[in-house]
Amino acid sequence: MTQFSTSDLSNSPATETIEKYDRVHQLHPWAAMDAWRKNASMVMQQAKGIYLWDATGKRFIDGPGGMWCVQIGYGRAEMAEAIAAQVMKLPYNSPWTSTTEPSASLARSIAEKAPGDLNNVFFTTGGSTAVDTALRTVHFMNNQLGRPSKKIVIAREKGYHGSTYLAASMSGKDRLKSRFDVESRLVRFLPDVNPYHRPDGMSVADWCDEKVADLEKMILECGPENVGGFIAEPILCSGGVIIPPEGYHKRTWELCQKYDILYISDEVVTAFGRLGHWFASEDVFGIVPDMITCAKGLTSGYLPLGACIISDRVMERMTGPDQPVMFSNGYTYSAHPVSCIAALKNIEIFENEGILEHVRSISPHFQARLQALKKFSIVGDVRGMGLLGCIEGRPENSGTGLEAERRLGALLDKACEKRGLLVRPLINMAVFSPPLVITLAEIDAMFDILEDALAEVTKSLGE
Template identity: 45%
Template sequence: MLGVRRRLGRQLSSTRQGTDLLTELAQDTTGLLPNQDSQLSAVSDDARHVLHPWADLSSLGTHESLIISEAKGVHVVDGNGKTYIDSIGGMWCVTLGFGREELVEAIADQARRMAYYTPFGDVSSEPAAKLAAMLSERSPGDLNRVQFATGGSTAAESAVRIAHYYQKSQGRPDKIHILSRRNAYHGGTYLAASLSGKLADRTLFHYETDIVHHMKSPGFDPDISDVSAEAFLADLIDDMERTIAEVGADRIACFIAEPIMASGGVLVPPPGYQKATLDLCRKHDILYISDEVVTGFGRLGHFFASETRFDIVPDMIVTAKGLTSGYQPLGAVLISDRIAAAMSEAAPKDKPVFSNGFTYSGHPVACAAAIANIEIMEREDICGHVRKVGPYFIDKLKALRSSPIVYAVRGDHLMACVECTVGMETGPTARNMALAQRVDRYCEEAGLLVRPYENLCILSPPLIVTERHIDSIVAILGASIERAGKDLRAGEI
């Protein structure tokens, strides 16, 4: 481990924050030592047997994955003992950081007491009931009914199925179409993947295209846009009105939208967009589903951002990821009392069963983790901390715009994106993507994990990140951008 720290020190010697980073590593990773035999076995077994999500099939069986063996705080350690700052929070989800003993104990205690029992029909568990009440207390408006799922994908799919059931129960069987957006991401199940609008993710799978309609991407960056926010918003709303007219309002069940598009590139809509789209949905009797899998549970400084940040009370909210801080897989759909009551009242007398759900819906152990997660968040005022350090994070990152290979820096609190460009090209061109991959590689060498996507470097650190951690993240990313820029000027990219 000492050798790892010395190597990292040499790599960061050109940055003012290097010493701070090494101090943090010494404090956070003491005792996390590698087991070389285990590491070699894991790399081999992984290459031979694991098909990863979003894997590069061209290297299947030969690619050596980065094996993360241990973690603590905002740091992770690979099987060789090298320590990294995790600036992606696992995958948007490890909000309270790694190694939280209180979460671990809550999971273990519930597993000892009762690991699992069926949630079907009229059977429940104490953790599921308690968590549902806690979510209701913290949600906006009358979103007081909860259906649990296994993660964000199944929660998003459940929300759409609820919309379909509701519309049909109200005598509108033709209202089955769904509005989404380009660059949206709602999950990996068949329907959730069909709702997603990221073209880079569309490969040889089959997708539902008959009832899913993707409107314009709402991402607006005032620093690079050649139109005003007002003009851009007007164009987005015109596009939505045209789509509704083309499909027919009497055929559209719901609109699903991330308040800020996360995996699509941290795309922030212009001010007023969320409220304007909700108003259109109300006008045309279209249910509004707010996908807060990423923006919820503190990432924007609130348990839910829909009402507090964007002035909307949707018909449903989808949540997952930060719900358990990534310690257990769990998702949930928060449903308006109005919608739930209407479905109940109109349920067929001969078949009143709501036949949607999963074996692990409301899993007691996962719910226990979520309960402990909420209690810690409130006791430590995690949302208040995010509201404090979030603007600092964005401001520090925006200083990177001075680099000629940085096209844009955008984000909101603790979700951000740095977009790379070779100069004359914008977007995910081959050279721009190669440049971003070079930045990512240099970051990893220097002990920082960012999320590479197309020509983007996406960041979503644990919510416990401090200003010192942020200084180190930006310093390493800045140095990596500088190195990649030199490679570009040397003709290596």
């Protein structure tokens, strides 16, 4: 196991200065606006494999895998070498006027791995801009077809699709207070699809029927002539690793086919190995969508990059017989050659090390250890697939409502951190998606910490 010297990582003035700069000047994502200058963020210094070291030299298992993204683990020298070589060869290229070998080769590689006829790759800066591109494609296609009213996109409660204006408008994280505006004219939300929240006595099959019916009801209420797209994560990851009931994806895809609605599969988290496949849409859930969005694991987080993959059939419908029309969507850093070379090296590492096969082989053990956490009284539900997992807490004796749930989540987060495990707290939930290179022994170490932390929190709450 790799260890780092901590002789220069103590609580030195340098570290205190970094903390001060951070508090005073850096606004973090999802900052609490009543306390953002008060709370010190953990200063991370180094990483290797599945581990992170903070400025004091303390080691943590990276339970969230960065932000669902560090698939190949940290500290890959071959990745650094590939990035450095491309920086020296060609650090930037304008995608408006020319192409590069990394971007063209990566586009072909992605198209070969994507399902069906999804052969057209538009590179973006990350997941949010990939989703924006997919949504703008819905609008562009229907304008091109002379259907200017067919613009509404149906999304789901607890879904998350990004932070840009359009992508944020499609995100349905209903329990988060926000002072941001959204484009409500272009979106409608379906009710929660989480089987854990179905009424007492209702079967999962009946729940699935109801959720599929929710989609058709919404289409008919809006009018099929007004609905242009349906956007769905195969697993609602930021919503708490919510796995819709079996058969849901195929049946909602069939409804989209019936009403000529573009199906957007948001695979920003699930693509590139998280479920043991390049893409989950077809290999896991049996559908070939009209578009797939991806990012995160595309480069294993080493550099920012996203992609919107568009089917041939959609491209044909956007290519009209009339006067030339520009698909005027793009970013300064679209198809960035250094990011693209990082993605190509990432794919090479996947293939050389059999990472997809590794994920499929260790996932049953990961999920078995996850399911065993149900024995704790404060655990209401555990759910997961592949190397994705979520614990949903149930603070029965320590109060009810949002504040009690936040307290439980905070206690579990603190107990895990104390023991050297980072998880991602989401109100009363803890979610984790470790690097895909995690070993069986490291899975056991992670869940041993979770069990110990849950025991401590259970005792402290008197459950």
